[in-house]
Amino acid sequence: MKLKLKNVFLAYFLVSIAGLLYALVQLGQPCDCLPPLRAAAEQLRQKDLRISQLQADLRRPPPAPAQPPEPEALPTIYVVTPTYARLVQKAELVRLSQTLSLVPRLHWLLVEDAESPTPLVSGLLAASGLLFTHLAVLTPKAQRLREGEPGWVRPRGVEQRNRALDWLRGGGGAVGGEKDPPPPGTRGVVYFADDDNTYSRELFEEMRWTRGVSVWPVGLVGGLRFEGPRVQDGRVVGFHTAWEPNRPFPLDMAGFAVALPLLLAKPNAQFDAAAPRGHLESSLLSHLVDPKDLEPRAANCTRVLVWHTRTEKPKMKQEEQLQRQGRGSDPAVEV
Numbered sequence: 619m620k621l622k623l624k625n626v627f628l629a630y631f632l633v634s635i636a637g638l639l640y641a642l643v644q645l646g647q648p649c650d651c652l653p654p655l656r657a658a659a660e661q662l663r664q665k666d667l668r669i670s671q672l673q674a675d676l677r678r679p680p681p682a683p684a685q686p687p688e689p690e691a692l693p694t695i696y697v698v699t700p701t702y703a704r705l706v707q708k709a710e711l712v713r714l715s716q717t718l719s720l721v722p723r724l725h726w727l728l729v730e731d732a733e734s735p736t737p738l739v740s741g742l743l744a745a746s747g748l749l750f751t752h753l754a755v756l757t758p759k760a761q762r763l764r765e766g767e768p769g770w771v772r773p774r775g776v777e778q779r780n781r782a783l784d785w786l787r788g789g790g791g792a793v794g795g796e797k798d799p800p801p802p803g804t805r806g807v808v809y810f811a812d813d814d815n816t817y818s819r820e821l822f823e824e825m826r827w828t829r830g831v832s833v834w835p836v837g838l839v840g841g842l843r844f845e846g847p848r849v850q851d852g853r854v855v856g857f858h859t860a861w862e863p864n865r866p867f868p869l870d871m872a873g874f875a876v877a878l879p880l881l882l883a884k885p886n887a888q889f890d891a892a893a894p895r896g897h898l899e900s901s902l903l904s905h906l907v908d909p910k911d912l913e914p915r916a917a918n919c920t921r922v923l924v925w926h927t928r929t930e931k932p933k934m935k936q937e938e939q940l941q942r943q944g945r946g947s948d949p950a951v952e953v
């Protein structure tokens with residue numbers, strides 16, 4: 619019995635040693651768990667690579683965004699505005715100047731119908747923040763509206779618009795603001811913007827790249843919802859107007875713009891104060907362009923971006939009554 623126990627013990631010992639040896643041998647052996655480990659390591663390597671790529675991307679300066687051209691590269695828009703003293707003058711000029719403030723690269727040529735600059739207009743221009751040239755020229759007596767004459771009998775603002783053309787051509791004589799005319803070779807466009815119309819800021823971008831004479835419709839004019847060129851296949855083929863359609867250019871003053879180089883190349887082109895009613899625009903344009911070469915803008919003349927609004931003349935009945943009693947509104951307050 620004793621011997622048997624000893625044998626069992628021996629067998630147990632041997633089996634244990636064999637197990638231990640087997641385990642020791644197995645430790646040094648490659649095992650079939652390696653391929654998945656390799657795949658995991660490869661994945662990690664790929665991720666590291668991607669991270670360092672992304673880090674490099676982050677360090678790189680961002681690409682320049684698609685930006686509008688630098689303002690210096692834009693042609694200048696010369697806006698010519700004749701103006702005359704009246705009760706609503708300041709209101710009209712404030713409204714217009716604040717519209718013009720929304721337009722980059724714009725130069726306002728404000729021409730007073732006056733012998734010399736008035737403090738109201740000088741002050742308004744100085745406060746406007748706009749690049750401007752202040753001009754003044756009195757309309758000759760023979761051309762002035764007589765008391766009681768309706769406004770359409772004589773064209774208004776002729777002398778003033780011609781004064782602005784003269785300044786652009788180097789005529790000098792500015793009474794305020796920028797005194798030097800555009801240097802030779804200046805890229806620009808000239809637009810005649812009366813102080814009573816309403817202008818969309820979009821209109822100015824439509825005219826900026828005018829090559830010769832560009833045109834578009836004008837709203838609320840000529841007794842119509844709008845007047846303007848008729849366009850076919852991108853060319854002007856006629857005009858939508860009810861009144862004297864046979865005028866060479868049945869266009870409103872607010873309905874066209876002229877490239878500055880073209881105006882400078884035609885030194886005789888100006889407005890004719892003696893032009894018959896409705897022919898003032900034609901008197902300038904017939905020096906400059908053939909109607910078929912007009913450049914339609916504002917989506918082939920299908921969008922109205924300027925309106926011929928008229929400000930009502932304010933009634934001053936109470937003011938006059940108070941003035942007779944010596945109690946009128948303080949004249950020191952500018953209106």
Ligand SMILES: *[C@@H]1O[C@H](CO)[C@@H](O)[C@H](O)[C@H]1NC(C)=O
Nearest residue numbers: 849850851852853916917918
């Ligand atoms: C104007 O019309 C022409 C010819 O039909 C067309 O090619 C062009 O795209 C139009 N322009 C605009 C701004 O609609």
